[in-house]
Amino acid sequence: MAVTVLIPTPLRPYTDNLEAVEVEGETVAAILQNLITRYGDLKRHLLTEGGQIRNFVNIYVNDEDVRHLEQGQHTPITGPAVISIVPSIAGGGHA
Amino acid sequence: MLNVDTSQVSLSREEMERFSRHLILPEVGLEGQKRLKAGKVLCIGTGGLGSPLLLYLAAAGVGRIGIVDFDVVDTSNLQRQIIHSTSGVGKPKVESAKHRLLEINPYCQVDVYNVALKANNALDLFRDYDVIVDGTDNFPTRYLVNDACVILGKPNVYGSIFRFEGQATVFNYQDGPHYRDLYPEPPPPGLVPSCAEGGVLGILPGIIGVIQATETVKILLGVGTTLSGRLLLYDALKMSFRELKLRKNPATPPVTELIDYEQFCGIPTVSETKPAAVETITVHDLKARMDAGKDFVLVDVRNPNEYDICRIPGSVLIPLPDIEQGPGIEKVRALLNGAELIVHCKSGMRSARALGILAQAGIVGKNLEGGILAWGDAYDPSVPKY
Numbered sequence: 232m233a234v235t236v237l238i239p240t241p242l243r244p245y246t247d248n249l250e251a252v253e254v255e256g257e258t259v260a261a262i263l264q265n266l267i268t269r270y271g272d273l274k275r276h277l278l279t280e281g282g283q284i285r286n287f288v289n290i291y292v293n294d295e296d297v298r299h300l301e302q303g304q305h306t307p308i309t310g311p312a313v314i315s316i317v318p319s320i321a322g323g324g325h326a
Numbered sequence: 327m328l329n330v331d332t333s334q335v336s337l338s339r340e341e342m343e344r345f346s347r348h349l350i351l352p353e354v355g356l357e358g359q360k361r362l363k364a365g366k367v368l369c370i371g372t373g374g375l376g377s378p379l380l381l382y383l384a385a386a387g388v389g390r391i392g393i394v395d396f397d398v399v400d401t402s403n404l405q406r407q408i409i410h411s412t413s414g415v416g417k418p419k420v421e422s423a424k425h426r427l428l429e430i431n432p433y434c435q436v437d438v439y440n441v442a443l444k445a446n447n448a449l450d451l452f453r454d455y456d457v458i459v460d461g462t463d464n465f466p467t468r469y470l471v472n473d474a475c476v477i478l479g480k481p482n483v484y485g486s487i488f489r490f491e492g493q494a495t496v497f498n499y500q501d502g503p504h505y506r507d508l509y510p511e512p513p514p515p516g517l518v519p520s521c522a523e524g525g526v527l528g529i530l531p532g533i534i535g536v537i538q539a540t541e542t543v544k545i546l547l548g549v550g551t552t553l554s555g556r557l558l559l560y561d562a563l564k565m566s567f568r569e570l571k572l573r574k575n576p577a578t579p580p581v582t583e584l585i586d587y588e589q590f591c592g593i594p595t596v597s598e599t600k601p602a603a604v605e606t607i608t609v610h611d612l613k614a615r616m617d618a619g620k621d622f623v624l625v626d627v628r629n630p631n632e633y634d635i636c637r638i639p640g641s642v643l644i645p646l647p648d649i650e651q652g653p654g655i656e657k658v659r660a661l662l663n664g665a666e667l668i669v670h671c672k673s674g675m676r677s678a679r680a681l682g683i684l685a686q687a688g689i690v691g692k693n694l695e696g697g698i699l700a701w702g703d704a705y706d707p708s709v710p711k712y
Contacts, residue, residue, distance in 0.1 A: 319465070
């Protein structure tokens with residue numbers, strides 16, 4: 232089934248400036264893989280060479296960080312869900 | 327609840343009048359206002375986030391406010407850094423901020439630290455304060471603020487912004503999660519553009535900074551439910567707020583000492599950057615080539631909206647993202663046709679990155695030192711320092 236993946240501002244240049252993308256997949260990992268297949272430039276921003284989610288990007292299923300879900304990236308997505316990509320940002324001071 | 331000693335604190339008649347709207351609020355009252363007056367808050371940075379939050383903390387009656395910043399007020403700050411004024415341009419930010427805060431609330435003690443926050447001064451600066459507020463603009467300082475707060479057991483009121491989006495939470499409060507639980511590591515330099523490169527909506531830090539001020543006041547008062555354990559996301563374009571769960575991560579290593587944060591964030595030291603740097607050319611060499619009618623191609627890798635602000639005559643716009651994603655490389659190749667390649671941006675960082683990518687594709691060129699800003703200084707006074 233297709234779920235909505237919310238794309239944050241810093242990554243929109245790699246998704247044709249779309250803020251949300253509908254992606255098919257049975258698990259979080261499969262959904263991310265399908266997203267990357269469609270938007271290849273996203274890969275280095277989301278995953279390490281080994282396919283792990285990078286340490287400065289968090290992936291949430293609804294409001295829960297996948298790192299804290301029992302099955303992590305392999306958590307099955309069975310019902311309507313929103314997947315959020317939330318990268319680390321630092322702005323705010325002098326710049 | 328934060329341990330604030332109010333036994334030595336009293337309010338004068340003038341202060342009673344000033345804070346009367348707090349005093350009649352049952353959740354604040356006289357005891358709460360005394361807690362605010364006894365409270366000591368240290369704000370790191372007096373930029374986009376620090377400006378609004380400091381104004382409100384002083385107005386609310388926080389008794390002692392410390393400010394850490396080493397920068398001076400620049401005209402381009404005034405679009406969002408509302409604590410500073412046109413008359414303050416060129417002055418140290420901490421002085422400009424102190425002046426404004428005392429104008430709002432002369433009963434506030436304002437301590438200024440006109441220094442860069444570093445691993446060798448952070449613990450000493452933080453030790454005397456109850457709450458630390460992070461209004462910085464870079465990853466090394468954010469990890470430093472976090473680690474110093476964890477070591478000293480201080481709450482860290484966090485806010486961060488990018489273009490139209492903001493994040494806010496409270497770290498390290500009442501045994502709650504901290505920054506390293508949210509993001510174990512920073513992104514490598516260059517992967518995410520800074521506000522100076524990417525721009526920021528001026529009002530955005532106002533919203534996030536005021537959320538930080540609200541959380542700080544709640545912590546001092548000991549009322550309500552803070553953002554500890556929740557990450558608040560704000561999108562100004564959609565005018566939407568979302569909330570995500572933020573938990574302690576059992577895999578986060580304990581923070582026991584401060585480290586080299588520049589190194590941790592992968593920022594090369596000056597000695598490392600110089601030898602690896604691409605070949606450069608000065609604006610004077612560029613002018614000489616122009617005057618001599620030499621055959622060269624000048625590529626501007628800034629964004630189209632920056633090209634609209636100002637440009638060097640004869641330059642061709644090929645934005646860095648275009649080069650990063652591939653198509654721009656072929657555009658450059660097609661332009662060259664044997665001619666010399668000179669690349670520029672605003673100040674020389676992005677053009678160096680572009681030349682690094684082009685070099686991998688077999689295209690060699692020179693980086694214009696100091697970018698269009700240096701060109702403006704030397705030859706074109708119409709170039710604004712945007």
